Amino acid sequence: MDFSDNLEMLMVRYQQGDFSAAAALIDCIGPRLHRFFVAQSISRVDADDLLQETWLRIHKVRHTYRPGEPALPWFYAIARHIRVDHYRKRIRAAARERELEEMSKGASPAQPVSGADGELETLLAPLSLSQREVITMLKVEGMSLEEVARATSSTVGSVKQKVHRAYKKLRETIGLRTGKSSSGGPL
Amino acid sequence: MKENEIDNVLSKAARAPQHPDPTVLAHIGDSIRSSMRPIRPLPPAWRIAAGMVAVCAAVALAGAVRAGLFGIARMGLLERLLVFPALVIFAWLAAGSFAAQMIPASRLRTSPGALLALGTAALLAVFAVLFRDYHTDHFVSAGIACLLAGLFHAAPAGLLSWLLLRRGFATRPVSAGLAAGTLAGLAGLGMLELHCPNFQAAHILVWHVAVVPVSAALGALLGWAYWLRTRQDDR
Structure with missing residues (x-):
């Protein structure tokens, strides 16, 4: 039995009201979702909050998981929904802060909302949000194209396209850092 | 690199x-x-989709019976064999798309927007081949009456479909609304095809088919309003 089979079995037991299965899922999936949030340039404190929010939502809609279906994309689909909401709230908050700043003349400069400074986040920083989440799921979490497509409510073709564009951008930025050109040869 | x-x-x-x-x-x-208790998972997507297609067919049939089955009575065998199966196939795909939008991590073959565009184009092609009376009488007045009648029947079909999937969770409410609106619009179009005896090509191609995208747009708008409301509740 591999890890993913185990997840599906735990999910079924969770739906049957088994708390030990829920606790095992929290221990197993919690850190992965946390890393997913941190990789989206979300500060560790916000990632902790989002993780709690995600689990409350998972608990509320756990009946929407259908036995026999892959569980990992289901978890990520809900985490992604929470992350998108957080991103929109952050944009609104930033807009409000800007308004307040313009109103008060001697205000101090705004602090960056994100506090994430890990290596992975720095590497993924030049990518768009949608490219970042696809790369995180595919290359960091080791999900398949089909699983990523399910988690992001898109088609496999659309995921492939995002990965292709993300790699193009990564090739340029990593190439610049390591001194290799995007075509593969030295600069 | x-x-x-x-x-x-x-x-x-x-x-x-x-x-x-x-x-x-x-x-x-x-x-x-404290809130751990056994829960009943959602049924398989195909069963939900079948339920929604049945609900939409029932709404279309009930509306047409009430208003009179003049359209189907005037149709020839070929028209009946092409129009209604095309509507059922499109409704099945739209119901599957709606179910996929309401169940997180469902497999998505096409986006609801692409399905709407392709399905509407396919219906236009079927109608354009079958109906070749290019006269236009009372184009606007008769057309608006049909459009409103179609939307009037789309509303209960959409509501009943949503009731079937009320336990679902839309990670993208606007897309879910678009898919639900497409399905509901097909119920309205089905009612018009059963009832409306006006077989002028322009009337069918413009006003009958318009029920589907207009209903889909209204569905997407409702999804957007729902998303705004939940966002305000979160504040």
């Missing part, structure tokens, strides 16, 4: 520990412990 070199850089960067605070995980466990 090669793809596997980028993979190596990414996997090396991802190895850095990024664990959440253990108290957070413990707090999550504590917060859900």
Whole structure:
């Protein structure tokens, strides 16, 4: 039995009201979702909050998981929904802060909302949000194209396209850092 | 730089520990412990889709019986054999798309927007081949009456379909609304095809078919309003 089979079995037991299965899922999936949030340039404190929010939502809609279906994309689909909401709230908050700043003349400069400074986040920083989440799921979490497509409510073709564009951008930025050109040869 | 070199850089960067605070995980466990109870999972998507197609067919049929089955009575065998199966196939795909939008991590073959565009184009092609009376009498007045009648029947079909999937969770409410609106619009179009005896090509191609995109747009608008409301509740 591999890890993913185990997840599906735990999910079924969770739906049957088994708390030990829920606790095992929290221990197993919690850190992965946390890393997913941190990789989206979300500060560790916000990632902790989002993780709690995600689990409350998972608990509320756990009946929407259908036995026999892959569980990992289901978890990520809900985490992604929470992350998108957080991103929109952050944009609104930033807009409000800007308004307040313009109103008060001697205000101090705004602090960056994100506090994430890990290596992975720095590497993924030049990518768009949608490219970042696809790369995180595919290359960091080791999900398949089909699983990523399910988690992001898109088609496999659309995921492939995002990965292709993300790699193009990564090739340029990593190439610049390591001194290799995007075509593969030295600069 | 090669793809596997980028993979190596990414996997090396991802190895850095990024664990959440253990108290957070413990707090999550504590917060859900009191509400642990067995729950009934949603039925398979095909069963939900079949239920929604049946509901839409029932609404279309009931509306047409009430208003009179003049359209189907005037149709020839070929028209009946092409129009209604095309509507059922499109409704089945739209119902599947709506179910996929309401069940997280469902497999998506086409987006609801693409399905609407392709399905509407297919219906236009079927109608354009079958109906070749190019006269236009009372184009606007008769057309608006049909459009409103179609939308009037789309509303209960959409509401009943949503009731069937009320336990679902839309991660993208606007897309879910678009898919639901498309399905509801097909119920309205089905009612018009059963009832309306006006076989002028322009009337059918413009006003009958318009029920589907207009209903889909209204559905997307409702999805957007729902999303705004839940966002305000979260504040």
